[in-house]
Amino acid sequence: MSDFDDVCVLLPTFEEAETVETVVSSFREAGLREVLVIDGGSTDGTREIAREAGARVVEQSGEGKGQAIREAVRDHVDAPYVLMADADDTYDAADAEAMLRPLLEGEADHVIGDRFADMRPGAMTRLNRLGNRLINGAFRAIHGEDYGDILSGYRAFTRESFLQLTLTADGFGVETEMAVECVKQRIEVAVVPVTYRPRPDGSSTNLHPVRDGGVIFLELYRKAKTNNPLFYFGSVGTISTTAGAIMAAFVLYRWLVFDVGHEIIAVAATGAIILGMQLLVFGVLADMILSLHREQLDRQDRVVEKRLASDAGGADAESGPSRSGDDGTDDGLTAESAGN
The missing domain is CATH 3.90.550.10 (Spore Coat Polysaccharide Biosynthesis Protein SpsA; Chain A)
Incomplete structure (x- = not known):
């Protein structure tokens, strides 16, 4: 073979x-x-x-x-x-x-x-x-x-x-x-x-x-x-927040130096920052949930392993060779036979 x-x-x-x-x-x-x-x-x-x-x-x-x-x-x-x-x-x-x-x-x-x-x-x-x-x-x-x-x-x-x-x-x-x-x-x-x-x-x-x-x-x-939800949501959230911050800095610079407003860009910057922060928070929460889920699975695995080990031990004890006199029956029969 x-x-x-x-x-x-x-x-x-x-x-x-x-x-x-x-x-x-x-x-x-x-x-x-x-x-x-x-x-x-x-x-x-x-x-x-x-x-x-x-x-x-x-x-x-x-x-x-x-x-x-x-x-x-x-x-x-x-x-x-x-x-x-x-x-x-x-x-x-x-x-x-x-x-x-x-x-x-x-x-x-x-x-x-x-x-x-x-x-x-x-x-x-x-x-x-x-x-x-x-x-x-x-x-x-x-x-x-x-x-x-x-x-x-x-x-x-x-x-x-x-x-x-x-x-x-x-x-x-x-x-x-x-x-x-x-x-x-x-x-x-x-x-x-x-x-x-x-x-x-x-x-x-x-x-x-x-x-x-x-x-x-x-x-x-x-x-x-x-x-890895923290990376998945966090990476997009970081990009969105960074883009919003850059647009906000541009709007602020133009307003302070040239006294020119860019309302549309300002609204877009605000939306990007809010979206980015929400994604970052969501990523952190999702990562916490995933960590708790993994801990729960590990706990269940340990319980199952202990139960299997316990069942295996009980099966070994039941299948072990019986000894004469364990319950007194064999000893009693032997004593009775000797008396006769």
């Missing part, structure tokens, strides 16, 4: 005919026999090539990488562990064992492969590298966790923990959403160094750095609404 019999390799694909055979074969040679390719409607023969290489192939019902991952895990994966990778041959199947080890040993429920640990020359452009650094920095600032490389497509997770995540992103923002949801749901995350290689000649990327980078930043900010 293989150590990876309970693992399904998940490969979302779209127009990956140049590389999918190599990727499927490399994972199967590494001992991962169950490979699922979910394809987004490729017209270059990706599905046929993947099937010939030994993968189980399904075509997704919707569009986008995020939708493909959700559909695959929920409807087509039965294994308790999932190893997810891109089908562009940029990840090394030799890293699969290290990625899966934290799951199999019970140390984590979600594993992220850190591409920056061993990034080969040419694997990422300077623009993409800068964008990745900015996004990871924003994630740390907003959500308070350092996952190293939240945009990595090399992931391993338990199917059970994945089903706890509320994922709505359809495109490349799904990796960011998964990281944010892990923080929100307090899922144990491990970061593992992996190798990241350049795309082979002849294959093209489906990633658009500027467009997809903007989507990812918006996703980070949108998710802050429920995970």
Whole structure:
């Protein structure tokens, strides 16, 4: 029996005919026999090539990488562990064992492969590298966790923990959403160094750095609404208050120096300041409510853990071996037999 019999390799694909055979074969040679390719409607023969290489192939019902991952895990994966990778041959199947080890040993429920640990020359452009650094920095600032490389497509997770995540992103923002949801749901995350290689000649990327980078930043900010409301409302409130203060200073300067009034700008400045202060106050209150909610969840978790420990202790006591004479019955029978 293989150590990876309970693992399904998940490969979302779209127009990956140049590389999918190599990727499927490399994972199967590494001992991962169950490979699922979910394809987004490729017209270059990706599905046929993947099937010939030994993968189980399904075509997704919707569009986008995020939708493909959700559909695959929920409807087509039965294994308790999932190893997810891109089908562009940029990840090394030799890293699969290290990625899966934290799951199999019970140390984590979600594993992220850190591409920056061993990034080969040419694997990422300077623009993409800068964008990745900015996004990871924003994630740390907003959500308070350092996952190293939240945009990595090399992931391993338990199917059970994945089903706890509320994922709505359809495109490349799904990796960011998964990281944010892990923080929100307090899922144990491990970061593992992996190798990241350049795309082979002849294959093209489906990633658009500027467009997809903007989507990812918006996703980070949108998710802050429920995970860090002080930042979400406070940032807009600060911008509004600052803009109002600048307009007010301009109006005051023009009135004092030139004796010229700007009533419309003054009204706009007042409204901006009032709106900004209200958003700041709302952010503080929302953050307090969220803190109390988390404390309540922690208290409930401790109560449940104590109850489970107590129940386990009681079960052990009931199932323990009975000793002769515990209730006097055996001793009495023995004494009676001796008297006879």
